[in-house]
Amino acid sequence: MNKNLVISGLSPEKNEENKGSAEFQVLCFTTKIRRLTSHLKLHKKDYSSQRGLRKILGKRQRLLVFLSKKNRVRYKELISQLNIRELKTR
Template identity: 70%
Template sequence: MVKNSFISVIPQEREKNCGSVEFQVFGFTDKIRRLTAHLELHKRDFLSQKGLRKILGKRQRLLDYLSKKNRIRYKKLISQLGIRESKTR
C-alpha cells in the first residue's frame, strides 16, 4: 500500500521505466522510513541497523550519480522526497 503511494508520485512516463534512478531512490526511501520506524521501537536490533546503513549507502550513491548526470532531475527528486541535499566532498 505504501509502495503504491510512492509510485503515484512518479510521473506517468517514469512509471514504465521501473529501473530508473528515481524509481530506485523512491523504493530505498520507502524502506528507510519503514526501518527507521521499526528501530524506534526496537533500539537494540543491530541487524536492522546494519541493513539500514547499507540501504542509506545505496541511496546516497544513486543520488550522487544523479546529481552528476542531471542536476535538474536531482533537485526535483530531493524536493519531492523531502530529503536533504548531499554534502559535497
C-alpha cells in the same frame, strides 16, 4: 499500492517502464529507510536491522550522487518530492 501513486507522480507518461530508473530506486530505498527507522525506534538493540539500514542508506547515497552528476534538475526535483536532505559536497 503506495509505490504506484508516487511512480505516477514521478513520470506519468512512463508508468510501467521506469521501475529500473534511479528515481524509482531512490523512492524504494526511501520507503525502506522510513520503515526501518520507525522499527528501530521501538527496537533499539536490533543490530542487524541497524546494519541493513546503513547499507540501504549507502546505496541511496550512491544513487543520488549518480543522479546529481547525470541530471541536476531531476535530482533537485526528486529531493524536493521525497523531502530528503541534499548531499554534502566535498
